[in-house]
Amino acid sequence: MMRTAETLVAITRKLRIPLIFKSSYEKDNRSTAEFYRGPGLDKGLALLARVKDTFGVPVTSDVHRESDIPAAADVLDLVQIPAYLCQQTSLVTAAGRSGRAVNVKKGQFLAPQNMASAVGKLRGTGCRDILVTERGSSFGYNRLVNDFIAIPVMKDLGVPVVYDATHSVRLYGTPSKDPRGGEPQYIPTLARAGVAAGCDALFMETHPDPPSALCDAASQFPLPRMEHMLSQASRLAAIVREAEDAP
16 A cells, blocks of 8 residues: 555656545445455554655545544545445535545436535535546446546536546456456546546556455556556646637
8 A cells, every 4th residue: 555655646746646545444335245345444544644644645535434434534635425325415414514525426326417416415514625526327237338428517516527447447246356347458548538528637546466456456557557647648638628728
């Protein structure tokens, strides 16, 4: 974790890209109860605090239950609501009252315009630092597709939009430790498409050795390839901003 954080900090500082470091203290959405679920709330938050203190970068993590929010908000700069929980009013509003910025991942089952509900709930608590994340939509069983119109649709809600280029390549129904559980070769294509569609940030899972990752191994992007991919994305983002600013 520290090695990955150190590498990402070096890459993003070189490319002058802001970084929020994300790692989950708990992975609650696993296909079986026996799969690794993370170090837990206390140890996981301590590790994230170590990253934050060592490298001077903001950190985020998924929060799955309302009772976790007070402890999480003491460490996290950004509270993240997982996609499957994006409509849980009690969780979303508790996050909104935490005093932290909140990122809500759009459920695979929602149309992008329906994210107005989560944004409205957060604004109702007084929260103004809100992000939403596009991470694919269900297409039949076990597959996600990306409708890139979702990015400008959600930007019209008046909040920054993040594009998740890695969860979008998961093939559900197959464990993530099985190479057949994802199509990571398409991550760069999707990342470029998200940037071209005008996203404000990229969400990417990365690992020094993806096959050995304890979670989402089949959809991790190799850390050694991250600088090249982010360099491309940064240049493309500059072109998009120039086009958006044109009269």
